[in-house]
Amino acid sequence: MNEHSEIRELLTLAAAGALDAAEQGRVEEHLRLCDACRAEFAGWSRLSSTLQELPTPQAPSGLLEQTRRVMERRAAARREHRANHFMLGLLILFAWTVTLLNWPLLRLLNGRLTQWVNISSGQLTAIWAGYILLAWLATVLAAGLLGRSRQQEGRTV
Amino acid sequence: MSVESEVTRLRGGDIEAAASLMERYQHRLYRYLLRMTGQPATAEDLFQQTWLRVMERARSYDPRRPFEGWLFGVAHNAAIDYLRRLRPDSLDEPLPSGEAPAELLPGSGVDALEQLLAQERAEWVAEAMADLPAGFREVLTLRFEEEMTLEEIAEVLVMPLGTVKTRLHRALKGLRRSLEAKSGTGTAP
Numbered sequence: 001m002n003e004h005s006e007i008r009e010l011l012t013l014a015a016a017g018a019l020d021a022a023e024q025g026r027v028e029e030h031l032r033l034c035d036a037c038r039a040e041f042a043g044w045s046r047l048s049s050t051l052q053e054l055p056t057p058q059a060p061s062g063l064l065e066q067t068r069r070v071m072e073r074r075a076a077a078r079r080e081h082r083a084n085h086f087m088l089g090l091l092i093l094f095a096w097t098v099t100l101l102n103w104p105l106l107r108l109l110n111g112r113l114t115q116w117v118n119i120s121s122g123q124l125t126a127i128w129a130g131y132i133l134l135a136w137l138a139t140v141l142a143a144g145l146l147g148r149s150r151q152q153e154g155r156t157v
Numbered sequence: 158m159s160v161e162s163e164v165t166r167l168r169g170g171d172i173e174a175a176a177s178l179m180e181r182y183q184h185r186l187y188r189y190l191l192r193m194t195g196q197p198a199t200a201e202d203l204f205q206q207t208w209l210r211v212m213e214r215a216r217s218y219d220p221r222r223p224f225e226g227w228l229f230g231v232a233h234n235a236a237i238d239y240l241r242r243l244r245p246d247s248l249d250e251p252l253p254s255g256e257a258p259a260e261l262l263p264g265s266g267v268d269a270l271e272q273l274l275a276q277e278r279a280e281w282v283a284e285a286m287a288d289l290p291a292g293f294r295e296v297l298t299l300r301f302e303e304e305m306t307l308e309e310i311a312e313v314l315v316m317p318l319g320t321v322k323t324r325l326h327r328a329l330k331g332l333r334r335s336l337e338a339k340s341g342t343g344t345a346p
Contacts, residue, residue: 009326012325012326012329012330013322013325013326015329016300016301016325016329018300018307018322018325044329047282047329047332047333047336048301048329050279050282051282051286051297051300051301051302051332052301052302052304053279054279054282054283054286054301054302055279055280055283056184056185056188056302057184057187057188057191057197058184058187059183059184059186059187059201059204060197060201063183063187063201063204063205064176064179064180064183066205067179067204067205067208068172068175068176068179070205070209071172071175071176071208071209071212072172074209074212075170075172075212
């Protein structure tokens with residue numbers, strides 16, 4: 001490719017102001033000597049100017065407010081999500097603590113309790129197991145409800 | 158209030174700061190997204206998605222980099238995700254012949270081009286621009302409307318500088334071809 005052809009390929013970028021100093025200098029040097037390239041460059045320059053002067057489409061007036069509302073809803077949902085996670089963690093911790101403390105406590109009070117409520121030790125153990133089962137079911141139910149509520153929030157935000 | 162202080166507040170999750178930045182960049186960002194998608198409703202939707210992503214990712218923003226470049230990078234990703242869902246090949250969509258538009262561009266055509274530019278309004282150029290593939294429209298709007306340097310464009314698009322140069326060159330040639338086709342001048346001499 002000769003100098004003329006090479007420069008011709010650079011004219012688009014030269015008109016767009018996208019060449020480095022060395023290339024730009026080379027193009028300018030050639031333009032001083034070549035009428036054809038000068039005319040071509042003028043055409044590209046006019047196209048570049050026209051592009052720079054294109055009217056700017058204005059964003060619709062309600063867009064800002066609408067976007068802000070969506071952002072606020074999303075931020076509120078995220079805060080609630082964090083609070084829910086924190087609460088869920090606390091509940092799990094509480095449930096485990098109660099469960100773990102339950103058995104030694106029951107052992108400690110076993111004799112007195114059976115005398116007080118007048119039931120056998122086996123019945124008391126069954127009641128205790130039922131209580132634990134109920135607590136676990138309540139936890140599973142709570143977690144399920146919490147998950148469903150999060151899914152619904154995700155769909156509406 | 159300066160952009161820097163607003164961005165600092167934004168990184169702390171301040172919605173007021175986000176709203177202020179949104180107001181500052183609303184028309185430019187909307188114009189960019191409109192040029193990318195060609196549809197006002199889609200541009201509005203992507204505008205919202207962009208700001209939601211900005212809020213979510215504000216903490217990952219490096220304050221040493223220009224905020225503008227990062228913002229347009231987020232908008233670019235939102236637009237690209239949309240365009241890929243729409244048509245996986247729409248970014249640098251070739252012509253039915255299989256050739257890229259730039260390759261079909263005739264040689265010089267200076268006189269015809271000058272004549273055209275003299276008689277056409279800017280809206281007409283915008284129409285011709287809308288006929289180009291999204292990747293070409295994007296580089297044109299970033300260079301000429303956003304007045305970004307090639308280095309800044311490369312950062313927004315996450316591509317090498319050489320690729321940006323080539324794309325800009327092809328986009329300009331494609332635009333000229335589109336203008337010539339619209340005017341009915343056909344092939345230029």
